[in-house]
Amino acid sequence: MGIGEAFARELGARGHNLVLVARSGERLHTLAEALRKERGIRVEVCVVDLSYVDAPVAVYEFCSQLHIKVDFLVNCAGLSRAGYFDDILPGKLEEIMMVNMMAMAKLTRLFASDMVARRQGNIINIASLGGLQGVPGLAIYSASKAFVITLAEALYIELKSKGINVVVVCPGFIDTGFFEHAGHNAAKIRLPLSGTDVVVKAAITGLAKKKIRVFPTLLDVILVFLQRLVTRKTVVRLAGFFSAVHDD
Numbered sequence: 001m002g003i004g005e006a007f008a009r010e011l012g013a014r015g016h017n018l019v020l021v022a023r024s025g026e027r028l029h030t031l032a033e034a035l036r037k038e039r040g041i042r043v044e045v046c047v048v049d050l051s052y053v054d055a056p057v058a059v060y061e062f063c064s065q066l067h068i069k070v071d072f073l074v075n076c077a078g079l080s081r082a083g084y085f086d087d088i089l090p091g092k093l094e095e096i097m098m099v100n101m102m103a104m105a106k107l108t109r110l111f112a113s114d115m116v117a118r119r120q121g122n123i124i125n126i127a128s129l130g131g132l133q134g135v136p137g138l139a140i141y142s143a144s145k146a147f148v149i150t151l152a153e154a155l156y157i158e159l160k161s162k163g164i165n166v167v168v169v170c171p172g173f174i175d176t177g178f179f180e181h182a183g184h185n186a187a188k189i190r191l192p193l194s195g196t197d198v199v200v201k202a203a204i205t206g207l208a209k210k211k212i213r214v215f216p217t218l219l220d221v222i223l224v225f226l227q228r229l230v231t232r233k234t235v236v237r238l239a240g241f242f243s244a245v246h247d248d
């Protein structure tokens with residue numbers, strides 16, 4: 001769903017065969033069937049919970065068993081939980097870290113080896129503007145996205161000479177079910193929400209232009225630039241204010 005579905009639709013429209021990965025099997029099968037009919041492409045469905053330690057290997061083995069070579073890896077699955085760090089259940093912290101960081105890193109590691117052997121491949125990692133500084137009210141989420149950004153930046157350089165393109169996308173506020181899923185009222189967010197299409201377009205253009213890091217909207221670019229003009233404390237306070245997780 002959300003940004004992942006938008007990637008599936010755009011890559012499907014470009015004629016790529018797809019492997020869709022998430023927990024919601026019924027939703028994945030419905031999307032897969034629609035894409036097969038609309039685009040005449042092969043679409044496989046891999047239902048896994050990426051918060052489990054062995055899930056990335058299960059995705060990799062799923063593809064290997066079907067003799068699928070992955071040319072584009074889109075690491076998009078992710079979650080958050082709005083609230084003060086000391087209120088969030090430890091299990092939720094672990095789930096966020098497992099999906100946003102561990103699964104993303106392991107999937108990248110597994111599929112990157114095959115891409116290196118073929119000397120071609122593309123890896124898109126979905127981070128967040130939230131990963132550029134701590135966000136009060138979204139502490140573990142912002143920390144997990146900082147991990148996504150720094151890992152992808154290092155891999156951009158490491159894998160470039162091996163024929164692999166890596167780009168990390170840092171969206172701001174995108175209109176999906178993400179905020180509701182995080183227990184976060186999207187209506188309270190103090191900045192406008194953009195459509196999922198801007199994320200997909202930024203990622204694909206970023207890959208084509210061999211960018212290391214991309215920001216999907218002009219507003220995102222302005223917010224990043226403004227960070228240079230104020231103190232770090234102000235940057236962090238403003239990130240919390242714009243996200244509006246808390247009223248204080």
Ligand SMILES: NC(=O)c1ccc[n+]([C@@H]2O[C@H](COP(=O)([O-])OP(=O)(O)OC[C@H]3O[C@@H](n4cnc5c(N)ncnc54)[C@H](OP(=O)(O)O)[C@@H]3O)[C@@H](O)[C@H]2O)c1
Binds near residue numbers: 022051126170
């Ligand atoms: N929306 C925004 O404003 C925004 C801004 C910046 C960055 N992002 C990032 O963009 C990415 C996509 O977010 P979205 O806005 O599309 O949110 P979304 O609508 O909530 O979609 C999240 C996706 O991740 C999958 N997912 C979550 N937990 C999973 C798990 N344990 N195992 C497998 N799949 C799992 C979900 O599928 P199932 O529930 O079926 O498993 C769903 O497809 C995330 O990494 C998010 O951090 C979003």
